[in-house]
Amino acid sequence: MSQFALFGNPNTGKTSLFNNLTGSYEYVGNWSGVTVEKKVGKLRNQNGLLIDLPGVYSLNPLSRDEEVVTEFLLTEEFEKILNIVDASQLKRNLQLTIQLIEFGKSLLVGLNMIDVAKTRGMRIDEKKLENLLGVSIVPIIARSGKGCDLLSKELIANPKKEMQTPVFHVDYGFLEKAIEQIITILPNDSNLNRRWMAVQFLEGNKRVKTYLDQHFAHTDKLDQMKRETEEELVKLGLAPSIRQYIYNVRDQKVTSILDQVTTVTSLNKTTATEFIDRIVTNKFLGLPIFLAFMYVMFMLTFDWLGTPLADLLDAFFSGPLSEGLAKGLAAIGASSFIKDLVLDGIVAGVGGVLVFVPQIFIMFFFISFLEDSGYMARVAMVMDRIMESIGLNGKAFIPMIIGFGCNVPGVMAARTIEQPKERLLTILLTPLMSCSARLPVYALFVGAFFVKYQALVVLSLYVLGIVVAMIVARVFSFLLLKGEKSVFVIELPPYRVPQALTLWRSTWEKGKGFIRKAGTFIFGGSVFIWLLTYAGPHGLNVKMDDSFLAMIGGVLAPIFQPLGFGTWQAGASLLTGFLAKEVVVATMNIIYQVPNAVSLQGVLSTHYSALSALSFMAFVLLYVPCLATVATIRKETASKKWTYISIIYALIIAYIISILIYQIGGLFF
Amino acid sequence: MNLTDLKQGTKAIVSDISKINDLVQQRLIDMGLVEGVEVCLKRTMPFGGPVMVEVCGQCLSLRRREASCIGVR
Ligand SMILES: Nc1nc2c(ncn2[C@@H]2O[C@H](COP(=O)(O)OP(=O)(O)OP(=O)(O)O)[C@@H](O)[C@H]2O)c(=O)[nH]1
Ligand SMILES: [Mg+2]
Numbered sequence: 001m002s003q004f005a006l007f008g009n010p011n012t013g014k015t016s017l018f019n020n021l022t023g024s025y026e027y028v029g030n031w032s033g034v035t036v037e038k039k040v041g042k043l044r045n046q047n048g049l050l051i052d053l054p055g056v057y058s059l060n061p062l063s064r065d066e067e068v069v070t071e072f073l074l075t076e077e078f079e080k081i082l083n084i085v086d087a088s089q090l091k092r093n094l095q096l097t098i099q100l101i102e103f104g105k106s107l108l109v110g111l112n113m114i115d116v117a118k119t120r121g122m123r124i125d126e127k128k129l130e131n132l133l134g135v136s137i138v139p140i141i142a143r144s145g146k147g148c149d150l151l152s153k154e155l156i157a158n159p160k161k162e163m164q165t166p167v168f169h170v171d172y173g174f175l176e177k178a179i180e181q182i183i184t185i186l187p188n189d190s191n192l193n194r195r196w197m198a199v200q201f202l203e204g205n206k207r208v209k210t211y212l213d214q215h216f217a218h219t220d221k222l223d224q225m226k227r228e229t230e231e232e233l234v235k236l237g238l239a240p241s242i243r244q245y246i247y248n249v250r251d252q253k254v255t256s257i258l259d260q261v262t263t264v265t266s267l268n269k270t271t272a273t274e275f276i277d278r279i280v281t282n283k284f285l286g287l288p289i290f291l292a293f294m295y296v297m298f299m300l301t302f303d304w305l306g307t308p309l310a311d312l313l314d315a316f317f318s319g320p321l322s323e324g325l326a327k328g329l330a331a332i333g334a335s336s337f338i339k340d341l342v343l344d345g346i347v348a349g350v351g352g353v354l355v356f357v358p359q360i361f362i363m364f365f366f367i368s369f370l371e372d373s374g375y376m377a378r379v380a381m382v383m384d385r386i387m388e389s390i391g392l393n394g395k396a397f398i399p400m401i402i403g404f405g406c407n408v409p410g411v412m413a414a415r416t417i418e419q420p421k422e423r424l425l426t427i428l429l430t431p432l433m434s435c436s437a438r439l440p441v442y443a444l445f446v447g448a449f450f451v452k453y454q455a456l457v458v459l460s461l462y463v464l465g466i467v468v469a470m471i472v473a474r475v476f477s478f479l480l481l482k483g484e485k486s487v488f489v490i491e492l493p494p495y496r497v498p499q500a501l502t503l504w505r506s507t508w509e510k511g512k513g514f515i516r517k518a519g520t521f522i523f524g525g526s527v528f529i530w531l532l533t534y535a536g537p538h539g540l541n542v543k544m545d546d547s548f549l550a551m552i553g554g555v556l557a558p559i560f561q562p563l564g565f566g567t568w569q570a571g572a573s574l575l576t577g578f579l580a581k582e583v584v585v586a587t588m589n590i591i592y593q594v595p596n597a598v599s600l601q602g603v604l605s606t607h608y609s610a611l612s613a614l615s616f617m618a619f620v621l622l623y624v625p626c627l628a629t630v631a632t633i634r635k636e637t638a639s640k641k642w643t644y645i646s647i648i649y650a651l652i653i654a655y656i657i658s659i660l661i662y663q664i665g666g667l668f669f
Numbered sequence: 670m671n672l673t674d675l676k677q678g679t680k681a682i683v684s685d686i687s688k689i690n691d692l693v694q695q696r697l698i699d700m701g702l703v704e705g706v707e708v709c710l711k712r713t714m715p716f717g718g719p720v721m722v723e724v725c726g727q728c729l730s731l732r733r734r735e736a737s738c739i740g741v742r
Contacts, residue, residue: 057696057699057700058695058699060695062692062695062696088726089726089727090724091701091725092699092700092701092725092727095699204695240685240686240687240704241687243695243698244698245699245705247703248703251703273728276723277711277712277728281712281714281721283712283713283714283715286714377730380730381714381719381721381730382714382717382718384714384718384719384730384732385714385716385717385718385719386716388718388732394719394730418692418696419692445674485690487690487692487693487696487732487735488730488731488732489693489696489697489700489729489731490718490729490730490731490733491727491728491729492702492721492727492728492729492730527718646697
């Protein structure tokens with residue numbers, strides 16, 4: 001099947017188009033670096049595969065996500081490049097288009113965001129642009145789907161057509177001599193365009209350099225040529241470096257093209273973005289506004305809206321649903337084993353977690369809003385000063401915010417951080433961010449012990465996660481980041497009012513993961529745990545305290561004694577919580593054999609004090625990344641050592657913090 | 670004069686970006702902040718935090734340390 005690959009600057013709408021043409025729901029957001037890995041999807045008309053890639057400014061990769069793109073270009077087979085350009089930022093976008101045309105594969109340009117260009121008073125004559133660039137251009141609005149049909153038709157039309165005689169050619173003037181020389185040295189055996197390789201090499205493309213080192217013996221000669229050319233260039237006063245010279249040549253070309261194809265009718269400034277920025281990035285208000293946003297999010301999730309909804313759902317599960325199931329099972333004459341398994345195991349376990357779905361969706365809604373509005377990049381800027389003081393940069397805050405939803409995409413998002421050690425550090429810290437899976441645990445405990453201050457207690461747990469992360473970052477960066485300077489450059493996109501549909505979709509896509517986990521991990525876990533409570537050394541249907549689970553949990557109990565929760569029940573639920581942190585709640589529902597969250601809270605108040613509840617919540621927050629996160633850390637760091645470190649340091653910290661809470665708190669209460 | 674010497678809201682032409690470290694320099698070139706273009710210093714964050722500048726109709730943010738290596742006239 002033919003494969004088409006999406007290339008373009010960050011935040012130009014590649015993934016929006018990908019979703020539109022393939023019917024998938026990949027991650028879309030209004031900042032640079034949303035997509036960090038290659039995604040493949042089938043075109044709706046079944047005529048090929050579309051490949052979504054991270055956004056890049058140029059083909060010389062600086063960060064891990066950008067490497068994916070150049071790697072793809074150099075090593076993978078595909079038919080056609082689909083280059084998405086932002087019509088409102090043509091000057092910058094065409095820099096990349098030139099590099100892609102020079103690559104020599106057939107290419108189609110999707111001229112996106114023409115709605116934005118129009119509101120800024122820009123008109124683009126795309127027929128003329130088509131002629132000047134010598135490639136087909138289709139104007140689209142990826143967000144609404146306008147023009148996307150035409151684009152997909154154009155995409156699959158004569159896919160084999162190679163660009164025989166490219167219309168478009170950039171003359172690099174002074175560099176042409178060096179380019180010619182390099183072309184003659186390069187071997188003819190690879191199917192990559194040699195002129196493209198020569199230009200990329202001179203520009204300082206690291207990946208192309210490694211490619212040449214691998215496939216070609218005389219790279220020192222090339223290096224020498226490059227050095228001499230650069231020296232001469234500087235001596236002649238043409239530019240301070242080859243890279244900038246090449247940029248200037250392309251820029252002149254782009255400018256002359258744009259002069260011919262664009263007409264600017266009215267120069268109305270983007271006043272809305274500027275107005276909002278004046279407030280949210282204000283010197284004094286910037287940080288308070290972000291904190292206020294978080295506060296409203298917590299109040300809505302835990303107080304104003306989420307809790308009443310969760311209570312309704314809880315009443316439904318424990319009332320009509322359980323009764324209905326019990327009747328149904330009785331009617332079909334199910335054995336008491338099956339009845340207990342379904343009602344005490346599955347309904348208690350899975351239902352006990354599902355009741356928190358409303359709260360989780362409210363949280364995800366806010367995170368999606370943050371992602372799609374354009375505020376995310378501003379948060380990174382506002383936080384940069386604080387992040388700098390702990391040896392990281394503002395960009396590392398983005399994976400952390402994403403981590404509030406789920407740690408797995410958070411760890412992935414660290415790919416956009418340029419410096420390798422900073423990225424590693426961000427990966428290690430992200431699991432300390434309190435993800436939505438921990439939320440059921442908090443909701444359960446604050447409901448039992450801190451009814452009046454629910455939102456406040458939970459908020460303080462989130463803050464605890466952040467504070468611990470910062471301290472850990474300080475320590476690690478002291479040990480780890482010696483000699484590596486942290487850098488911070490980020491693009492601030494214009495604000496966009498998130499579309500209701502997009503917002504709902506991205507909320508749903510995140511929430512779906514939670515529900516799916518309820519159907520798989522938590523379901524399986526519940527059955528397994530229930531069986532462990534059902535069976536014991538002395539046979540089946542034993543008393544809970546004589547079950548296998550009590551034995552296993554009992555081994556751990558003494559370890560947790562100093563933390564305030566030295567019961568086998570706590571030990572067992574923490575052990576199972578490694579699978580996924582919601583399982584802690586599922587296990588408790590099963591162990592304490594209660595029909596719903598309200599009565600579980602009643603039972604808990606006899607086993608825990610407010611203080612030990614707090615210590616327990618802090619422990620659940622910090623103790624180990626869940627299984628899925630550990631697997632992602634392993635993949636992203638490609639190191640067993642760092643994976644183990646991420647687990648062990650979290651355990652140690654959790655233990656220390658909980659012991660401090662319980663012991664010091666015990667002096668006062 | 671360098672970029673951080675500008676008063677908030679004023680514009681100038683970039684004259685030199687060669688003193689910045691290589692990584693940041695490439696990023697800036699990518700985003701169109703090169704010698705000869707017009708920049709506007711929009712805002713500076715408190716406590717020595719990053720600055721926000723506008724180039725070619727688009728905003729970006731970089732650290733004050735790096736901004737102070739950008740010569741303008
Ligand atoms: N107004 C308008 N907004 C658009 C259009 N296409 C995409 N967007 C918005 O632009 C933002 C970026 O979209 P994405 O699809 O995530 O962009 P991307 O190119 O995949 O971004 P990266 O993965 O970061 O490289 C989102 O907020 C979209 O809603 C369009 O045609 N018009
Ligand atoms: Mg994308």
